[in-house]
Amino acid sequence: MKVRRLSAGLMAAALFTPGLAACTAADDGPAGSSASPTTAAPATAPTSGGPVDGSAEQALLDSTREISNGNFRFTMSALGSTTEGQVHEPSQSAEITVRIGEPGDDLAMNLDLIHTRSDSWVKVDLGGAAAGSVPGLDKLNLGKYQHLDQSRIKGDRNLGFDFDKVDPAGSDVLIQGITEARRTGDGTYAGTLDLSKAAEAGSLDPATITALGGQAQAVPFTAELDPQGRLSELVLEIPAAGQVAAQQIRMTYSDYGNATAARKPPADQVVEAPPELYSLVD
Known part of the structure; x- marks a missing residue:
């Protein structure tokens, strides 16, 4: 039987840290063992940082400027989790959908979040054969x-969203940690990257950075820019560390300037969050 060992807190913690799902995936082995990655490409062994191509580094640093304007769609994916959504700074709103777990897992979670500057809402869907063991399930799966x-x-x-730091993945923080960069083709x-300097990036779990130790200082990445020089994809090849399997974390950005305002849920589809929900992320 395949069991994804996701405690309530760990599942929720994966909301803005897709890499955390890799820490919680397990087969029938002992608790804490990691499943062999099936979707992540093997990470390249870190090497000492070479000379930074100044023009390449500058192009990458410049590529995240448009993200700070807060009008884009994005995705994040890693072993066992996917996140996608849009940020619309003009209306001070954002929508984010999180899927944690895979078909056949005994426990998985879906989260649909809507944020405005003053309000936030979440719809929770806990599923799988083991979902019944989650405390307060009847108060969480309300539809x-x-x-x-x-x-x-x-x-x-x-569960929160910071409209002063509008990129859930924190690509600008990641790219500021460049230790070696080179142009490999058109865009x-x-x-x-030195991930030890990027603990605030939402696409990373700080505990994973700690587990990487010295390996965190030279993590391989690839990046693609669109014809306007804006970041369209950033991929990190995270090496194995301790109980954490090697994995690939992928972030994409699109529709710059073309996101739309999030729609608040209808009043008849809203209830106040119960204490069990906050306990889920404590």
Whole structure:
């Protein structure tokens, strides 16, 4: 029997840290063992940072400027989880959908989030044969949006959204950690990043960075820019570390300037979030 060992807290923690799913995937082996990655490409062994191509580095640094304007669609994916959504700064709103778990897992979670500057809502769907063991399941799987108390999610990496830092993946933080960069083609780049300087990037779990130790200082990456020089894809090849399997974390950006305002859920589809929801992410 395949069991994805996702405690309630760990599942929610994967909301903005797709890499965390790799820490929680397991087959029938002992608790804490990692499943062999099936979708992630093997990570290249880190090497010492070579000379940085100044023009390549500058192009990559410039590529994230448009993201800060907060009008784009994005995706993040890693072993066992996917996140996609849109940010629309003009209306101070964002929509994010998270899928944690894979077909056949005994426990999986879907989250649909809507954020405005003053309000946030989440619809939760816990599924799989083991979902019944999650405390308060009947108060979570309501098929409705649960209104979140802003005072309880302010600064929360899992349920909150910071409109002053509009990129959930934190690509600008990642790219500022370049230790080696080179142009590989028309709009394509490769090199290494120092992840030890990027713990605030939403696409990474700080615990994974710690587990990587010295390997975190030279993690291979590839990047693609669109014809306007804006970041369209960033891929990190995370090496294996301890119980964490090697994995690939992929971030994409599209529709710059063409996102739309998030729609607030209808009042008849909203309930106040119960204590069990906040406990899920404590």
